[in-house]
Amino acid sequence: NEGDKRALLRSSVREFLDFPSPGICFRDITPILKDPTAFSAAIDLFESYLRDHFPKIDLIAGLDSRGFLFGPALAQRFGIGFVLIRKKGKLPGPTECVSYSLEYGKAEIEIQVDAVDPGQKVVIIDDLLATGGTMAAACELLKRRNADIVACLVVIELSPLKGAEKLKSYPVHALLQYD
Ligand code: PRP
Numbered sequence: 001n002e003g004d005k006r007a008l009l010r011s012s013v014r015e016f017l018d019f020p021s022p023g024i025c026f027r028d029i030t031p032i033l034k035d036p037t038a039f040s041a042a043i044d045l046f047e048s049y050l051r052d053h054f055p056k057i058d059l060i061a062g063l064d065s066r067g068f069l070f071g072p073a074l075a076q077r078f079g080i081g082f083v084l085i086r087k088k089g090k091l092p093g094p095t096e097c098v099s100y101s102l103e104y105g106k107a108e109i110e111i112q113v114d115a116v117d118p119g120q121k122v123v124i125i126d127d128l129l130a131t132g133g134t135m136a137a138a139c140e141l142l143k144r145r146n147a148d149i150v151a152c153l154v155v156i157e158l159s160p161l162k163g164a165e166k167l168k169s170y171p172v173h174a175l176l177q178y179d
């Protein structure tokens with residue numbers, strides 16, 4: 001059941017203090033990928049959330065780089081496509097770019113302008129929501145491309161950083177919350 005799946009996921013997340021910089025407690029999701037049962041549990045939980053709340057979706061957009069690990073598997077469950085939102089300078093052809101700050105730095109992300117058609121219903125996925133800077137930048141990017149943003153999904157939400165407050169107008173769903 002869903003409780004067991006969440007418990008398995010929680011037991012699969014490791015923490016590393018002072019990575020990548022002093023004072024940061026880094027939540028490492030790599031053991032979820034190493035264990036196929038845990039990985040399936042994550043995709044199952046995302047799928048059932050979307051089927052219950054947003055049955056009509058056209059596209060999943062994943063955030064560079066750890067959103068790429070979960071997004072394609074989820075898109076396959078719905079028989080829909082996956083598109084990449086990447087750190088600046090990685091995508092060829094015409095792109096749209098926004099800059100943002102995150103828990104431990106600053107960056108710019110971009111999307112190919114033909115990735116999303118106007119009005120398409122898009123779900124954004126990443127591994128983790130910290131300050132919400134990255135997810136908010138992704139929302140801004142997709143809004144500029146006239147996408148209809150349906151929901152923002154993450155495996156982990158670091159609740160004290162209040163990232164969800166930055167995304168007020170969009171539903172945020174986390175499989176796990178950490179204090
Ligand atoms: C991490 C994480 C999220 C973001 C969350 O990615 O995977 O994308 O930070 O932080 P925020 O909510 O404060 O914006 P990072 O930029 O470290 O890139 P990576 O996935 O390539 O390691």
Ligand code: ADE
Pocket residue numbers: 024025026027028102103104128130131158
């Ligand atoms: N991205 C931003 N903050 C993070 C954290 N504390 N652990 C893992 N990824 C992160």
